[in-house]
Amino acid sequence: MAYLRPTEGSGGRRAYKVLAPADGAEIGQYDVANAEDVARAIARAREVQPGWANTPVKQRAKLMRKALKVLVSRREEFVERLTRETGRPELDTLMIEMFAGADCMNYYARRAPKLLAEHRVGMHLLRMKKAKMVYRPLGVVAVISPWNGPFILSANPTVQAVLAGNAVVLKPSEVTPEAGRIVVEIFEAAGFPKDLVQVVLGDGETGAALIEGGVDKVTFTGSVRTGRIIGEICGRNLVPCTLELGGKDPMLVFEDADIDRAAAGAVFGGVMNTGQFCSGIERIYVHESVIDAFTEKVVAKVRQLEAGRDYGPFIFEKQADIVEGQVKQAVEAGATIHVGGERDGTTFPPTVLTGITQSMKLMQEETFGPILPIQPFATEDQAVALANDCEYGLSASVWTRDKARGERVARRLQSGSATINETSMIYGALELPFGGLKASGLGQVNSADGLLNYAQAFPILSDRFGNKDESVWFPYTEDKVDGMRKALKAIWGTPLRWIV
Numbered sequence: 001m002a003y004l005r006p007t008e009g010s011g012g013r014r015a016y017k018v019l020a021p022a023d024g025a026e027i028g029q030y031d032v033a034n035a036e037d038v039a040r041a042i043a044r045a046r047e048v049q050p051g052w053a054n055t056p057v058k059q060r061a062k063l064m065r066k067a068l069k070v071l072v073s074r075r076e077e078f079v080e081r082l083t084r085e086t087g088r089p090e091l092d093t094l095m096i097e098m099f100a101g102a103d104c105m106n107y108y109a110r111r112a113p114k115l116l117a118e119h120r121v122g123m124h125l126l127r128m129k130k131a132k133m134v135y136r137p138l139g140v141v142a143v144i145s146p147w148n149g150p151f152i153l154s155a156n157p158t159v160q161a162v163l164a165g166n167a168v169v170l171k172p173s174e175v176t177p178e179a180g181r182i183v184v185e186i187f188e189a190a191g192f193p194k195d196l197v198q199v200v201l202g203d204g205e206t207g208a209a210l211i212e213g214g215v216d217k218v219t220f221t222g223s224v225r226t227g228r229i230i231g232e233i234c235g236r237n238l239v240p241c242t243l244e245l246g247g248k249d250p251m252l253v254f255e256d257a258d259i260d261r262a263a264a265g266a267v268f269g270g271v272m273n274t275g276q277f278c279s280g281i282e283r284i285y286v287h288e289s290v291i292d293a294f295t296e297k298v299v300a301k302v303r304q305l306e307a308g309r310d311y312g313p314f315i316f317e318k319q320a321d322i323v324e325g326q327v328k329q330a331v332e333a334g335a336t337i338h339v340g341g342e343r344d345g346t347t348f349p350p351t352v353l354t355g356i357t358q359s360m361k362l363m364q365e366e367t368f369g370p371i372l373p374i375q376p377f378a379t380e381d382q383a384v385a386l387a388n389d390c391e392y393g394l395s396a397s398v399w400t401r402d403k404a405r406g407e408r409v410a411r412r413l414q415s416g417s418a419t420i421n422e423t424s425m426i427y428g429a430l431e432l433p434f435g436g437l438k439a440s441g442l443g444q445v446n447s448a449d450g451l452l453n454y455a456q457a458f459p460i461l462s463d464r465f466g467n468k469d470e471s472v473w474f475p476y477t478e479d480k481v482d483g484m485r486k487a488l489k490a491i492w493g494t495p496l497r498w499i500v
């Protein structure tokens with residue numbers, strides 16, 4: 001079964017038919033936007049953006065609250081459409097997409113007026129001057145999103161970019177066009193200026209046209225492979241970008257951990273959204289003294305999961321081949337499957353494996369499926385070394401009753417964030433910055449800084465007293481040289497330095 005079938009669109013264009021992952025029924029068809037379509041969208045965004053930039057932030061926030069109302073009042077319809085397109089349990093759609101989508105609209109609408117307000121900055125040395133900070137919109141922001149959280153990963157950056165005064169051209173994954181359409185419908189229904197938020201549907205070709213189309217910022221969420229391509233193009237064009245890429249998040253379970261909680265956390269963190277979660281648990285390292293007890297509990301909990309209720313088919317059918325290949329390779333290299341392990345079409349049941357070694361693909365490459373490979377460790381140092389022995393570094397979790405150890409270990413991990421006795425929830429905690437180290441990305445999103453990253457922090461400095469001249473302006477004289485020497489000594493060589 002394929003979920004995406006190339007077909008011919010209107011006027012001989014490339015097009016895709018989209019099929020529902022759950023039953024293969026055709027959901028719809030769309031034409032792939034070409035370079036001209038993308039250029040038109042960017043040009044339209046450029047026309048509408050200056051008016052929006054001049055709209056007070058409070059007014060922008062008011063409209064965002066209307067968008068929130070649209071989301072909440074039409075939630076059933078959106079949940080139905082998003083669930084159909086992704087084939088996953090309804091609770092995943094409600095939690096990952098709707099709940100998080102409502103939260104980002106409300107959170108940033110409430111805070112944007114304060115965070116983006118221009119303000120004075122006191123001068124520590126140049127006391128004869130006054131300065132203010134102004135937050136200027138960047139212009140047109142390209143948002144390119146993946147298929148695993150197709151609504152939230154399109155909506156959250158769009159909400160922040162729009163509140164900061166930008167127009168957005170959104171390119172959702174070719175696999176999940178409906179999610180992109182819903183974002184635009186919400187903004188339209190809320191009464192935002194027409195075309196302030198536009199969607200262009202298509203695959204990598206459409207995305208590439210958008211990146212090269214002269215936008216002012218790129219927010220990309222997706223694979224490392226595409227992220228590198230986009231990073232190179234943005235580097236060449238000197239366009240700022242954030243790259244939120246893949247993950248291979250380790251879970252470290254120490255001998256003093258609450259094994260029940262850790263086992264439940266492993267199953268939730270590994271299987272939520274059918275494992276298609278960038279900061280889900282992908283590899284599990286357990287102290288050798290408790291690995292058997294832990295594995296037993298994990299297996300028991302996995303046996304209680306039900307297809308359809310707790311997990312679905314893959315959102316993108318190609319994922320089934322990747323997951324199957326990694327599991328097969330591990331088994332051929334000596335791993336033991338305790339539960340699961342057999343692919344059924346485009347569904348792969350939650351699978352627990354032991355007899356794992358660090359060089360297996362399951363421990364090195366992103367799996368993006370409901371697979372729980374469990375490997376033992378003997379010492380804290382070894383646990384940290386194993387966790388860090390990977391090209392990714394998105395998030396990580398440490399499980400122990402010893403708070404000091406939890407923090408100590410967390411601080412040694414090469415990742416963008418860490419949780420202690422928790423599965424990763426950093427992306428959903430909007431006050432915290434989220435991003436990856438190493439191959440997991442560039443830059444951070446969310447938090448106050450995430451919103452401010454959609455604006456140019458523009459300082460304006462002026463003279464306070466309307467002086468005609470400045471002591472260091474031309475001509476240079478002996479007196480000025482002497483004065484600078486004295487000032488250097490008087491300020492930096494005396495206790496005066498404590499007050500500047």
Ligand code: NAD
Pocket residue numbers: 144145146147148149153171172173174202203204205206207208209211221222223224225226227229230243244245246247277278366368394436440441
């Ligand atoms: P992908 O890289 O294949 O595609 C992502 C988006 O990029 C899609 O919209 C795609 O059409 C577009 N694209 C592809 N080639 C392009 C090009 N040359 N130029 C511009 N755009 C192009 O990723 P995917 O398979 O859709 O998503 C899964 C990946 O996303 C996983 O690796 C996952 O870990 C990652 N992800 C990361 C985060 C995070 O916040 N770090 C969150 C969710 C998903």
